[in-house]
Amino acid sequence: xxxxxxxxxxxxxxxxxxxxxxxxxxxxxxxxxxxxxxxDGAVWxxxxxxxxxxxxxxxxxxxxxxxxxxxxxxxxTPDTVGQLGWMPxxxxxxxxxxxxxxxxxxxxxxxxxxxxxxxxxxxKGELISEALVDEDDQEDYITGRVL
Ligand code: SF4
Ligand code: SF4
Numbered sequence: 001x002x003x004x005x006x007x008x009x010x011x012x013x014x015x016x017x018x019x020x021x022x023x024x025x026x027x028x029x030x031x032x033x034x035x036x037x038x039x040d041g042a043v044w045x046x047x048x049x050x051x052x053x054x055x056x057x058x059x060x061x062x063x064x065x066x067x068x069x070x071x072x073x074x075x076x077t078p079d080t081v082g083q084l085g086w087m088p089x090x091x092x093x094x095x096x097x098x099x100x101x102x103x104x105x106x107x108x109x110x111x112x113x114x115x116x117x118x119x120x121x122x123x124k125g126e127l128i129s130e131a132l133v134d135e136d137d138q139e140d141y142i143t144g145r146v147l
Contacts, residue, residue: 013078026116029058029123030088043147049127
């Protein structure tokens with residue numbers, strides 16, 4: 001008997017069901033890191049987390065209402081994901097959009113949501129909330145350039 005290939009190897013992002021789409025997120029929290037854009041258009045990553053990110057679970061604290069509560073929270077769609085150059089190169093949506101396989105540590109491969117942490121991909125333990133930092137001081141938390 002031939003094993004059926006998993007959906008993430010056979011479907012495009014646009015072909016996935018809602019639950020398949022949601023399961024692609026590995027929960028790394030990297031896209032919830034505060035990015036700063038300077039006057040020249042350069043984008044910088046910081047060690048600050050979106051104020052809605054639960055730093056213990058590394059999950060959004062209000063996923064259903066995230067776009068209403070955080071206007072800068074990106075709306076990922078099959079059409080937009082390939083255009084978001086700042087998305088982490090480990091992000092499953094970006095990988096699938098680029099025709100690449102999911103990494104071996106992805107929870108859909110391991111069956112373990114903790115594998116993203118074990119692989120050192122998660123931001124768990126690396127960030128502090130932007131809510132604790134004055135907006136004028138955010139530049140002090142820059143860790144590197146993204147774009
Ligand atoms: S970077 Fe991608 S995989 Fe990681 S939390 Fe964000 S959407 Fe999910
Ligand atoms: S609103 Fe939620 S999903 Fe959006 S960036 Fe903030 S923590 Fe992440």
